[in-house]
Amino acid sequence: MAVLLAEAVADRPDAPAVVDERGTTTWAELDDRVERLVHALRARGIESGDRIVTMLGNQAEMIEVSLACAHGGWVLVPLNWHLVADEVAYVLTDADATVVVADGRWADVVAAAIAAADVDALSLRLLVGDATGTGPGLESYEELLAASAPGEIVDAERGGPMFYTSGTTGRPKGVRSPLSSVGGPPELFTLIAHSTRPTLELPPDGGGVQGVCGPLYHSAQWVFAHFALFCGSTVILQHRFDAAGLLDLIDRYQVTNLHLVPAQMVRLLDLPADVRDRFDGSSLRSVIHGAAPCAPDVKRRMIEWFGPVITEYYGGTEGGFISVITAPEWLERPGSVGQPLPVVEVRITDSAGASVPRGETGDVYFRSLLGSDFEYHNAPEKTAAAHRGKGWGTLGDIGHLSADGYLYLSDRRIDMIVSGGVNIYPAEIEGALVEHPAISDAAVFGIPHQEMGEAVRAAIVLAPGCSWSTDTEAAVVAFCRERLAGYKQPRSFEVLDELPRSDAGKLAKRTLRDPWWAGRGRAI
Numbered sequence: 001m002a003v004l005l006a007e008a009v010a011d012r013p014d015a016p017a018v019v020d021e022r023g024t025t026t027w028a029e030l031d032d033r034v035e036r037l038v039h040a041l042r043a044r045g046i047e048s049g050d051r052i053v054t055m056l057g058n059q060a061e062m063i064e065v066s067l068a069c070a071h072g073g074w075v076l077v078p079l080n081w082h083l084v085a086d087e088v089a090y091v092l093t094d095a096d097a098t099v100v101v102a103d104g105r106w107a108d109v110v111a112a113a114i115a116a117a118d119v120d121a122l123s124l125r126l127l128v129g130d131a132t133g134t135g136p137g138l139e140s141y142e143e144l145l146a147a148s149a150p151g152e153i154v155d156a157e158r159g160g161p162m163f164y165t166s167g168t169t170g171r172p173k174g175v176r177s178p179l180s181s182v183g184g185p186p187e188l189f190t191l192i193a194h195s196t197r198p199t200l201e202l203p204p205d206g207g208g209v210q211g212v213c214g215p216l217y218h219s220a221q222w223v224f225a226h227f228a229l230f231c232g233s234t235v236i237l238q239h240r241f242d243a244a245g246l247l248d249l250i251d252r253y254q255v256t257n258l259h260l261v262p263a264q265m266v267r268l269l270d271l272p273a274d275v276r277d278r279f280d281g282s283s284l285r286s287v288i289h290g291a292a293p294c295a296p297d298v299k300r301r302m303i304e305w306f307g308p309v310i311t312e313y314y315g316g317t318e319g320g321f322i323s324v325i326t327a328p329e330w331l332e333r334p335g336s337v338g339q340p341l342p343v344v345e346v347r348i349t350d351s352a353g354a355s356v357p358r359g360e361t362g363d364v365y366f367r368s369l370l371g372s373d374f375e376y377h378n379a380p381e382k383t384a385a386a387h388r389g390k391g392w393g394t395l396g397d398i399g400h401l402s403a404d405g406y407l408y409l410s411d412r413r414i415d416m417i418v419s420g421g422v423n424i425y426p427a428e429i430e431g432a433l434v435e436h437p438a439i440s441d442a443a444v445f446g447i448p449h450q451e452m453g454e455a456v457r458a459a460i461v462l463a464p465g466c467s468w469s470t471d472t473e474a475a476v477v478a479f480c481r482e483r484l485a486g487y488k489q490p491r492s493f494e495v496l497d498e499l500p501r502s503d504a505g506k507l508a509k510r511t512l513r514d515p516w517w518a519g520r521g522r523a524i
Helices: 006-011 027-043 060-072 085-095 104-116 141-147 187-195 219-230 243-253 262-269 273-278 296-306 327-332 380-385 426-433 470-481 509-517
Strands: 016-020 023-026 051-055 075-078 099-103 124-128 163-167 170-176 209-212 234-237 257-260 286-289 310-316 320-326 336-340 344-349 362-368 397-401 407-412 417-419 422-424 439-449 453-462 492-495
Touching: 006 027, 016 027, 016 060, 023 027, 023 060, 027 060, 027 141, 051 060, 051 085, 051 104, 060 075, 060 099, 060 219, 075 085, 075 163, 085 104, 085 170, 099 104, 104 124, 124 141, 187 219, 209 219, 209 243, 219 234, 219 257, 234 243, 243 262, 243 273, 257 262, 262 296, 296 310, 296 327, 310 327, 310 336, 320 327, 320 344, 327 336, 336 344, 344 397, 417 439, 417 453, 426 439, 426 453, 426 470, 439 509
Parallel strands: 016 234, 051 075, 051 099, 099 124, 209 234, 209 257, 257 286, 286 310, 453 492
Antiparallel strands: 016 023, 163 170, 310 320, 320 336, 336 407, 344 362, 362 397, 397 407, 417 422, 439 453
8 A cells, every 4th residue: 555545545445535626535545646656656667756736726637646656756836727828838847757647628738838948857648537639648547557566665755745835036937945855755745734633623433524625736734734744634615716616515524624815714704694604614623724924804704604613824936834823813813823833933133133022123034943844946046045054044034023023014025916825926926927028127015905815016117209098008918928827916006207226226115015014004
């Protein structure tokens, strides 16, 4: 058996392991498919440390490929399925992909990306489901599994995910964290999962049901889904978030654990009263949210509706979980993101790197007391910029620690926009905008949005002889759609004679951004 599934397969082979919109996969079926996939990839020459890029939705095959990487010693690179071909081609090249696995829904995008990518090592291209018009070179995932032999995975070796996060200076960068490490037995994942069980609030005896309604290409959702599996819980996957549909899934499958982002909480609260009244929800034991700041009113209303099962975490792809706060703690300390976990140290520093006293605001730095750290793939300069001293890293946030050790966030040092729990970095959008012939300069920043937390706004300077009109705006939007995923698109524009810059030419983006946040008590 695949060692990460062995206990559940032995105890309840015919019970559901993964449920997606296409059906149910039992523990025994999942074990068999993972074993076959590992054997098939090894037979095709995929070697330890090779990168396997996926463009898959919240579906059982995404779990299967992840588990195959965890047993085969391969690095999983999950792609955001909103990306356009140019963005996919960049990641394929930067990651030096050896295998790509795509669902038929995005086969055209992946085929176009492969044609444009510079990847000599790409030797296997697998298609999940059906697709037309994708051209030659995409093999059937199911046929590969069917032709492969079942049986125990000999010499299993741990591999793990490398998530790409957008860069402050252009293209996205892969984050290499302890989860990405290759080598050692796969059982290390079991130890990691069980050590985080209290943070994930998973049942101590297995048998829970974890609901995942956010995309598995994000690190948090990946962790909640896979660590729940490693701890013996069934995983229920919703591919595209639908608030009413989620309530139905919770009651139908008796979901005990759920992960949400604030934008999803807003949509749940916005449901008609009769839909909310039909929801039972008595199976829920834990609803954990994070990935973006949550408006206090939204959180308070969720606690009133769901009860004291709402827990918040602060963290990121780079640092994992940093702090956690339960509903009772938050009601006593509204606005806090909790106390650092026992294995994490947090300090607040001034601009020179010196620690500041409790209550004073500064840059938030963290380090793992277990010695783990992170780096950015092919980007040593970005790795260095995110660190200060050995092991001390930052997500770019500004905040303070209270007298009793609770962390509060107030701002972000870097330009990152968090919209609907998704990190968006303006530099990539600005780079696309200034390629348009009507635009000579651009600044992109986040403005408040009731549902998504932040929305993308662009301040632009027009090229000489150009004027702004509805037709020009439509042309710019269409231009961006060809180059950027939909969630990165500017939602509004403002046209200026010039952008505010220092004498050294540095963009003073705060001048544009701060008025939108005035009077809100925080700038994120």
